[in-house]
Amino acid sequence: MKLDSMYQDIILDHYKHPHGRGLRDGDAEVHHVNPTCGDEITLRVKLDGNVLADVSYEGQGCSISQASASVLNDLLVGKELGEAQQIQEAFLELMQSKGQMEGDEEVLEDAIAFAGVSKYPARVKCALLSWMAWKDATAQALAGAPVKESA
Amino acid sequence: MIPTSRTLDVDAIRKDFPVLSRILPNGKPLVYLDNAATSQKPRQVLDALTAYYELHNANVHRGVHTLAEEATALYEGARDAVASFINAPSRDEVVFTKNASESLNLVANMLGWAEEPYKVDADSEIVITEMEHHSNIVPWQLLAQRTGAKLKWFGLTDDGRLDLSHIDEIITEKTKVVSFVLVSNILGTVNPVEAIVRRAQDVGALVVIDASQAAPHMVLDVQALEADFVAFTGHKMLAPTGIGVLWGRQELLEDLPPFLGGGEMIETVSMQSSTYAPAPHKFEAGTPPIAQAVGLGAAIEYLNGVGMDAIWAHEHRITEYALQRLQEVPDLRIIGPTTAEDRAAAISFTLGDIHPHDVGQVLDEQGIAVRVGHHCARPVCLRYGIPATTRASFYLYSTEAEVDALIDGLHHVRAFFG
Numbered sequence: 001m002k003l004d005s006m007y008q009d010i011i012l013d014h015y016k017h018p019h020g021r022g023l024r025d026g027d028a029e030v031h032h033v034n035p036t037c038g039d040e041i042t043l044r045v046k047l048d049g050n051v052l053a054d055v056s057y058e059g060q061g062c063s064i065s066q067a068s069a070s071v072l073n074d075l076l077v078g079k080e081l082g083e084a085q086q087i088q089e090a091f092l093e094l095m096q097s098k099g100q101m102e103g104d105e106e107v108l109e110d111a112i113a114f115a116g117v118s119k120y121p122a123r124v125k126c127a128l129l130s131w132m133a134w135k136d137a138t139a140q141a142l143a144g145a146p147v148k149e150s151a
Numbered sequence: 152m153i154p155t156s157r158t159l160d161v162d163a164i165r166k167d168f169p170v171l172s173r174i175l176p177n178g179k180p181l182v183y184l185d186n187a188a189t190s191q192k193p194r195q196v197l198d199a200l201t202a203y204y205e206l207h208n209a210n211v212h213r214g215v216h217t218l219a220e221e222a223t224a225l226y227e228g229a230r231d232a233v234a235s236f237i238n239a240p241s242r243d244e245v246v247f248t249k250n251a252s253e254s255l256n257l258v259a260n261m262l263g264w265a266e267e268p269y270k271v272d273a274d275s276e277i278v279i280t281e282m283e284h285h286s287n288i289v290p291w292q293l294l295a296q297r298t299g300a301k302l303k304w305f306g307l308t309d310d311g312r313l314d315l316s317h318i319d320e321i322i323t324e325k326t327k328v329v330s331f332v333l334v335s336n337i338l339g340t341v342n343p344v345e346a347i348v349r350r351a352q353d354v355g356a357l358v359v360i361d362a363s364q365a366a367p368h369m370v371l372d373v374q375a376l377e378a379d380f381v382a383f384t385g386h387k388m389l390a391p392t393g394i395g396v397l398w399g400r401q402e403l404l405e406d407l408p409p410f411l412g413g414g415e416m417i418e419t420v421s422m423q424s425s426t427y428a429p430a431p432h433k434f435e436a437g438t439p440p441i442a443q444a445v446g447l448g449a450a451i452e453y454l455n456g457v458g459m460d461a462i463w464a465h466e467h468r469i470t471e472y473a474l475q476r477l478q479e480v481p482d483l484r485i486i487g488p489t490t491a492e493d494r495a496a497a498i499s500f501t502l503g504d505i506h507p508h509d510v511g512q513v514l515d516e517q518g519i520a521v522r523v524g525h526h527c528a529r530p531v532c533l534r535y536g537i538p539a540t541t542r543a544s545f546y547l548y549s550t551e552a553e554v555d556a557l558i559d560g561l562h563h564v565r566a567f568f569g
Contacts, residue, residue: 002177003516007509007567037508037524038532038539060538062508063568126508 005116006123007063014110015063020073024056028140032133034125039065041130045137052076052084055134064114064123069130071111076134084138087111088131095124159457159465165548167193167453179518182556187336187364187497187544188522189386192450196389199449203442211441212415212432226441229448230431236451237381238372239398246397246404246431247439251363252286254382254397255330257434258359259290261407262328263298269357269407273299275327278356280305280313280342281534282335285527287361291330300327307534311338311487315346322350330359333376334368337528337542338487339470339497341365348377357403363387366396367546368466368495370459373398385443389450394443397434404430411436462547466496469545473498473554480561486531486540496549499526499540502561505568507541513564514541519557 023029026044033040039061046054055077057069076084091111094103099119103112117127165171168191173181183191203225209218211226227242234242248254262271271277277291277300295302303321306314313331322329329351334341344360351358359380362371367388373381380403385394399407409416409427413436418426427433454462471491477483482503488494502510511523522542525532532539543557 003513003567006512012568038529039508040538060506062506064508066506120512123508123512 006120008113008116010110010113011063011067011117014067014070018066018070018073020054020056020070020077021058022056023058024054026054026056026137026141028137030133030137030140032129032136034061034065034129036122036125037062039126039129041065041069041133043069043130043133043137045134045141047081047138047141050080050082052079052081052138055137057130057133059130061129062123062126064117064126065129068111068114068127071109071114072130072134075109075111081138081142088135091131092128094118095127159461159547161465161548161550164193164457165550167195168548169194169197171548175518177516177518179516182517182519182553184543184545184549184553184557185520185522186367186546186549187387187526187542189392190367190389190546191548192389192391192446193453195453196391196446196449200391200442200446203445208442210438222441225445225448226439229444229451232448232451233396233398236371236455237366237396237398238374240374241401243430244373244398244401244404246399246434247444248395248397248434249393249440250386250395251361251382251384252290252395254380254384254395255287255359255361256290257397257410258328258330258380258382258399259294260410262357263294264408264410265406266408268355269327269403271298271300271327274325275300276303276323276325277301278303278305278322278326278329278331278351280331281307281530282311282313282338282340282342282528283330283332283530284336284361284363285529286363287330287332287359288530291328301325305331307338307531310489311335311340312493313340313342313347315343318346318350322347322354322356324354326351326354326356328357328359330361332361332364334362334364334495334497335487335528335531336364336497337499337526337531337540339495339499340488341493341495343493344376344378352377364495364497367454368459369463379403385447385450388447389453390447391443393440394447396447399430401430404434409433409436413437415439457547465547466545466549467491469549469551469554470494470496470498472551473543473545473557476554476558477561480558481565483561486535486537496546497542497544499542501537501540502564505564507539509568510541510561510564513567514557514560517556517560517563519560521557 041059043057207221209222366383416436486499507523
């Protein structure tokens with residue numbers, strides 16, 4: 001059934017039991033919203049030299065956006081920045097594939113479960129919300145931006 | 152074909168709307184419950200559009216050839232239809248815009264550029280409400296920012312109605328304009344116009360009413376409302392997108408300055424200055440949405456054929472039934488009035504902790520089209536402490552069977568995410 005291709009068990013599991021949720025110490029903080037549906041995320045990035053020491057987040061939104069943030073935390077924390085950026089680019093490419101890609105499990109691990117979401121244009125933004133926030137926060141952390149008070 | 156009694160022949164009406172018999176790619180028949188976002192279009196409106204383009208297409212108000220005269224007559228005929236539909240004292244009070252947002256922005260800009268006594272400046276106050284669509288918030292925020300005027304608003308009660316308990320403190324001698332929605336697009340609330348208009352008139356403030364969710368569903372009488380401006384859009388009332396209306400009292404339209412300049416809106420133009428055409432043309436710069444206006448005229452003819460009182464009565468019955476059945480669904484919380492009294496046929500709700508996006512997706516799988524999100528009324532979601540809602544909204548072609556399909560669908564949603 002089509003719906004199951006979007007709501008994979010992996011996604012529902014991350015949604016119900018999110019990994020790394022909660023705001024912790026960070027070098028930069030961003031707040032991103034999906035204006036069409038009201039999904040929101042506050043996300044902090046903590047760097048340790050060239051390594052992504054932590055990605056912490058708080059948010060509200062649909063199962064897709066929340067599960068995606070959980071998967072991001074799993075995948076990126078502990079990685080070197082260059083590798084984390086490659087993973088982010090691979091996820092972005094998968095989400096923009098309109099259902100034409102399956103994703104490289106070696107690189108994306110649980111995130112390949114989102115391949116089905118890429119068939120639903122209205123939901124791609126949900127899946128990408130935390131990833132775009134992460135990219136923004138990382139750029140700010142590298143630029144030495146101070147941590148803002150959480151909203 | 153269309154009955155004129157108070158009871159609708161819904162089966163006959165549904166046959167006029169081709170899309171309502173559509174089978175979706177997943178094999179499910181369409182259950183269209185997103186009418187507050189936009190309505191579907193009957194064959195009669197589609198035929199009017201086709202006939203316009205096939206037989207009469209020309210630019211309006213210029214040229215002496217046959218097609219130009221026919222196009223002008225059709226366009227101006229639509230203005231007559233609108234004037235009659237809203238009981239306007241004069242057809243010259245009906246300004247065509249592209250949608251309700253443009254109508255409201257037009258009023259805000261008229262007042263921003265106006266001379267006294269209408270001028271909004273740093274000593275002025277603007278009053279709106281917390282249940283406005285963004286289209287009746289942002290234009291006033293812009294006007295306030297540009298003029299230094301103070302923006303104030305009525306809050307909401309827990310049961311989804313305007314809190315008018317401090318009306319004399321909110322609408323004061325400084326208030327230049329009060330702009331509010333007649334029917335909320337997210338809560339479904341029908342607002343008490345008279346109390347607000349009375350207070351606004353006492354302090355000499357202009358009254359602007361956003362009737363976007365009212366015009367499609369109920370008798371709209373601008374004289375009875377006693378407002379100064381009334382805005383609404385065509386596409387929610389069976390007409391095409393791209394056509395909206397601003398009704399304004401004639402003396403105001405004469406006194407207030409134009410906003411957009413260009414062709415059509417002028418009397419004479421020299422390199423130094425111009426004089427303007429009389430209203431409504433003063434506010435209709437450029438080639439207008441001609442076919443869309445013709446479509447709106449056809450839509451009004453269709454609505455009049457059914458009867459606005461009959462449509463209201465039908466939707467009231469559907470709303471009563473839907474409210475009753477929705478409240479049987481466990482964990483479902485209605486955001487807005489829970490009874491059909493002073494209420495229209497848009498019903499927002501939350502379903503436990505299941506995000507509306509997920510609710511909408513699973514309903515879509517069953518062919519049920521609802522709107523999810525904050526419905527361009529984010530302050531309402533903030534007020535009730537929710538990120539978003541799911542909204543089902545009904546129209547003249549909606550049936551109790553469609554309500555039943557929605558309820559079955561919601562049980563399915565709960566099972567899926569349970």
